[in-house]
Amino acid sequence: MTKTLSSTAFPKIVIIGGGFGGIEIAKKLKGKEVKVLMLDRHNYHTFQPLLYQVATGGLEADSIAFPLRKIFKGQKNFTFRNTEVKQIVPERNVVVTSIGEISYDYLVLATGSDTNFFGSKELEHYTMPMKTIPEALNLRSMILQNLEEALIEKDPVKKAGLLNFVIVGGGPTGVELAGSLCELRNHVLQKDYPELDMSLMNIYLIEGSPAVLGPMSEKSQHDAREVLETMGVKVFTQTRVLSYDGDKLSVSDGQEIYSENVLWSAGVMGEVIDGIPKDKIVRGNRITVDETNKVTGFDNIYAIGDVASMVMSEYPQGHPGVAPVAQQQGRHLAKNLLKIINNQQPEPFEYFDKGSMATIGRNRAVVDLGKVHFKGIFAWFIWMFVHLMTLVGFRNKAVVFVNWIWSYFSYDRGTRLIIRPFNRKLMTEDTKNK
Amino acid sequence: MTKTLSSTAFPKIVIIGGGFGGIEIAKKLKGKEVKVLMLDRHNYHTFQPLLYQVATGGLEADSIAFPLRKIFKGQKNFTFRNTEVKQIVPERNVVVTSIGEISYDYLVLATGSDTNFFGSKELEHYTMPMKTIPEALNLRSMILQNLEEALIEKDPVKKAGLLNFVIVGGGPTGVELAGSLCELRNHVLQKDYPELDMSLMNIYLIEGSPAVLGPMSEKSQHDAREVLETMGVKVFTQTRVLSYDGDKLSVSDGQEIYSENVLWSAGVMGEVIDGIPKDKIVRGNRITVDETNKVTGFDNIYAIGDVASMVMSEYPQGHPGVAPVAQQQGRHLAKNLLKIINNQQPEPFEYFDKGSMATIGRNRAVVDLGKVHFKGIFAWFIWMFVHLMTLVGFRNKAVVFVNWIWSYFSYDRGTRLIIRPFNRKLMTEDTKNK
Numbered sequence: 001m002t003k004t005l006s007s008t009a010f011p012k013i014v015i016i017g018g019g020f021g022g023i024e025i026a027k028k029l030k031g032k033e034v035k036v037l038m039l040d041r042h043n044y045h046t047f048q049p050l051l052y053q054v055a056t057g058g059l060e061a062d063s064i065a066f067p068l069r070k071i072f073k074g075q076k077n078f079t080f081r082n083t084e085v086k087q088i089v090p091e092r093n094v095v096v097t098s099i100g101e102i103s104y105d106y107l108v109l110a111t112g113s114d115t116n117f118f119g120s121k122e123l124e125h126y127t128m129p130m131k132t133i134p135e136a137l138n139l140r141s142m143i144l145q146n147l148e149e150a151l152i153e154k155d156p157v158k159k160a161g162l163l164n165f166v167i168v169g170g171g172p173t174g175v176e177l178a179g180s181l182c183e184l185r186n187h188v189l190q191k192d193y194p195e196l197d198m199s200l201m202n203i204y205l206i207e208g209s210p211a212v213l214g215p216m217s218e219k220s221q222h223d224a225r226e227v228l229e230t231m232g233v234k235v236f237t238q239t240r241v242l243s244y245d246g247d248k249l250s251v252s253d254g255q256e257i258y259s260e261n262v263l264w265s266a267g268v269m270g271e272v273i274d275g276i277p278k279d280k281i282v283r284g285n286r287i288t289v290d291e292t293n294k295v296t297g298f299d300n301i302y303a304i305g306d307v308a309s310m311v312m313s314e315y316p317q318g319h320p321g322v323a324p325v326a327q328q329q330g331r332h333l334a335k336n337l338l339k340i341i342n343n344q345q346p347e348p349f350e351y352f353d354k355g356s357m358a359t360i361g362r363n364r365a366v367v368d369l370g371k372v373h374f375k376g377i378f379a380w381f382i383w384m385f386v387h388l389m390t391l392v393g394f395r396n397k398a399v400v401f402v403n404w405i406w407s408y409f410s411y412d413r414g415t416r417l418i419i420r421p422f423n424r425k426l427m428t429e430d431t432k433n434k
Numbered sequence: 435m436t437k438t439l440s441s442t443a444f445p446k447i448v449i450i451g452g453g454f455g456g457i458e459i460a461k462k463l464k465g466k467e468v469k470v471l472m473l474d475r476h477n478y479h480t481f482q483p484l485l486y487q488v489a490t491g492g493l494e495a496d497s498i499a500f501p502l503r504k505i506f507k508g509q510k511n512f513t514f515r516n517t518e519v520k521q522i523v524p525e526r527n528v529v530v531t532s533i534g535e536i537s538y539d540y541l542v543l544a545t546g547s548d549t550n551f552f553g554s555k556e557l558e559h560y561t562m563p564m565k566t567i568p569e570a571l572n573l574r575s576m577i578l579q580n581l582e583e584a585l586i587e588k589d590p591v592k593k594a595g596l597l598n599f600v601i602v603g604g605g606p607t608g609v610e611l612a613g614s615l616c617e618l619r620n621h622v623l624q625k626d627y628p629e630l631d632m633s634l635m636n637i638y639l640i641e642g643s644p645a646v647l648g649p650m651s652e653k654s655q656h657d658a659r660e661v662l663e664t665m666g667v668k669v670f671t672q673t674r675v676l677s678y679d680g681d682k683l684s685v686s687d688g689q690e691i692y693s694e695n696v697l698w699s700a701g702v703m704g705e706v707i708d709g710i711p712k713d714k715i716v717r718g719n720r721i722t723v724d725e726t727n728k729v730t731g732f733d734n735i736y737a738i739g740d741v742a743s744m745v746m747s748e749y750p751q752g753h754p755g756v757a758p759v760a761q762q763q764g765r766h767l768a769k770n771l772l773k774i775i776n777n778q779q780p781e782p783f784e785y786f787d788k789g790s791m792a793t794i795g796r797n798r799a800v801v802d803l804g805k806v807h808f809k810g811i812f813a814w815f816i817w818m819f820v821h822l823m824t825l826v827g828f829r830n831k832a833v834v835f836v837n838w839i840w841s842y843f844s845y846d847r848g849t850r851l852i853i854r855p856f857n858r859k860l861m862t863e864d865t866k867n868k
Binding site: 081 | 476477478494495496497499501503504507508513515516533534567568571578579582585586625626627629827828829830832833836837840844846848849850851852853854
């Protein structure tokens with residue numbers, strides 16, 4: 001294989017991305033005879049499954065972010081660089097970054113995914129995505145700012161627009177966001193805005209496919225929809241967004257909804273860096289990899305997690321874009337890389353599906369564990385336990401726990417703060433995500 | 435007195451600012467026969483005494499901010515508007531805001547203070563103030579970004595500049611910031627940046643007067659300086675900043691310090707709104723008030739806290755700009771306003787000085803209680819207790835407590851996150867504070 005040895009005898013593994021996959025592979029390489037260099041544009045790991053609670057004022061952003069350097073404190077073969085990777089040059093085994101060129105012996109792409117607007121510049125400009133902490137904070141500011149505006153708006157059409165919330169995409173993120181917004185309305189906002197008639201606040205959930213929570217069991221799909229509707233969410237399935245100009249949303253069933261608050265959770269796409277040949281990129285902007293996560297056609301470039309598409313008989317369109325896949329691929333690839341370095345045969349990856357879950361509100365969640373499905377307060381406790389345990393760091397676990405306990409008993413949300421006002425006009429594509 | 439009655443029979447008291455003073459007066463007016471309207475450009479109250487812990491990665495911003503609407507939940511005679519006040523028009527008893535004109539019967543200016551750069555545009559542009567949460571977050575980002583940059587900087591002069599931290603102003607804020615930065619260096623950063631030689635990180639504290647902690651006792655001043663120097667802070671008193679161009683700081687003792695990190699805590703000035711006649715504004719940009727906090731020359735305009743200058747024999751330059759003064763004046767003015775409305779004689783304000791304190795690091799604080807001065811771990815516990823108790827809200831108290839306990843035992847800081855990178859070039863005067 002082509003391999004440029006670095007200055008030391010130990011091979012250098014460069015990992016792009018400190019998400020679930022990147023963290024696991026780097027951890028597994030601790031103490032091994034390799035040099036590990038992680039690159040990330042943020043200096044922290046983001047616990048994406050709880051972003052919706054940041055956006056709806058339930059958690060502080062800092063409790064779901066964890067400094068990457070801290071995770072690897074004391075890991076002697078690990079180095080971190082806070083930088084943006086601009087290009088991969090496979091011919092020379094280097095990546096081009098904002099702090100210069102960096103060489104690698106093995107490259108691991110763990111870049112994850114970004115919001116997919118399916119090519120619509122209009123939707124990208126006017127709707128609010130929620131894949132990063134700054135995006136969740138923008139969303140939080142926008143929701144609260146629009147409520148403040150609604151309070152003083154005299155024009156009934158404009159007021160309706162400020163109070164209509166539309167969530168596009170009924171996957172776990174969309175469902176959790178809709179449920180959380182609904183609880184915010186039902187328990188918190190009426191007290192905060194006694195002058196506002198909260199019955200005017202509508203929450204729509206719009207999903208193109210026939211059911212919400214697409215990847216879950218039919219039972220869970222049904223249960224989740226029922227709970228959402230009981231809470232007051234207007235759920236529309238088999239409905240697509242046709243256009244949105246910042247004021248008026250047109251959907252495929254003929255409805256026109258006036259809304260200043262359109263939250264986009266309708267899809268993700270792999271974050272592919274320049275330099276990966278176009279013919280390796282498939283559906284969902286993912287990179288095709290073989291069963292060892294090696295990018296097809298390369299000897300020393302690997303991709304894991306959301307950005308990788310490993311087609312197997314059980315997963316004809318690749319694995320689902322969830323944390324456990326990334327984590328398992330990360331751990332597996334660490335073992336395989338050590339084997340390859342020692343001239344052993346790598347082993348194929350097998351995904352162990354531990355089940356899936358989504359929460360809709362207090363005491364309300366749905367869990368699929370193989371053929372077993374359950375809902376309600378027990379499912380909700382499992383959801384909380386699993387999320388607390390997956391959160392990185394004791395401090396973060398403790399702070400999230402305090403918030404949850406406090407919210408549970410007070411029916412309140414602690415962080416409905418407009419700390420940096422959102423201003424679409426002042427935002428550039430460059431500052432929006434940062 | 436001149437008085438424009440609003441639509442209801444109850445007089446309307448407009449309070450500008452939701453700081454320590456504004457909150458206390460509004461609370462005291464609960465259930466009384468008045469209408470209270472609070473205006474603030476933020477939708478939250480900021481607990482300023484702990485901003486330095488946000489800036490140095492010890493606390494999440496959300497734990498020292500509290501939603502203003504939430505403080506007054508259920509207070510029926512209270513209304514809040516999230517708006518910027520642009521002008522006061524005393525002749526017509528209205529304030530001009532970004533959401534239109536608002537009339538008042540009584541106006542209370544509780545606008546607090548902002549950083550005083552003493553007219554220097556250069557210092558305003560290049561140094562970092564820390565009076566608001568966005569400013570503390572900018573500071574946090576900048577400190578961490580400069581450390582990341584120092585790691586890859588080859589030029590020794592530039593590297594020194596990235597690692598030199600200069601705090602200008604040795605009041606409580608400056609002392610607490612210097613101590614906290616020093617602990618960050620001594621306990622956390624060496625582990626985070628094993629490649630960086632942390633002995634290159636210098637922390638300077640520059641104070642124009644002969645001692646740090648100016649308003650405290652000589653004993654506390656001496657003790658604080660000793661502790662700072664033991665921890666490794668380079669303290670220079672009777673030293674003034676002559677100029678700073680973003681790279682090089684010139685000080686009055688002839689030193690030139692290369693630093694990209696100049697933190698400005700050298701002074702504050704009252705935040706006066708247009709419409710208050712110039713001849714009512716005195717030293718420190720404060721508004722002269724009589725002993726009932728009434729602005730000289732007006733019948734129905736009052737000022738409390740940092741923005742007010744009440745000259746008394748004990749306080750020839752007005753009261754110190756600390757939270758207890760604002761709180762006591764707020765509570766006192768509430769009682770006086772009710773008296774005035776009922777045609778009773780208002781009573782003069784008397785400040786009850788409960789003492790002052792500052793913390794320098796773990797187990798290290800100084801406390802002055804009248805003639806009693808003490809330091810060390812007991813002083814530090816008192817400092818923590820008083821600050822925890824003064825924090826608004828149970829959730830905030832709990833989150834801060836969790837952070838403190840965790841930091842104490844781990845010698846660590848949880849929130850060293852660059853959540854929104856600081857970029858001086860992208861910042862405008864308008865976005866910097868927001």
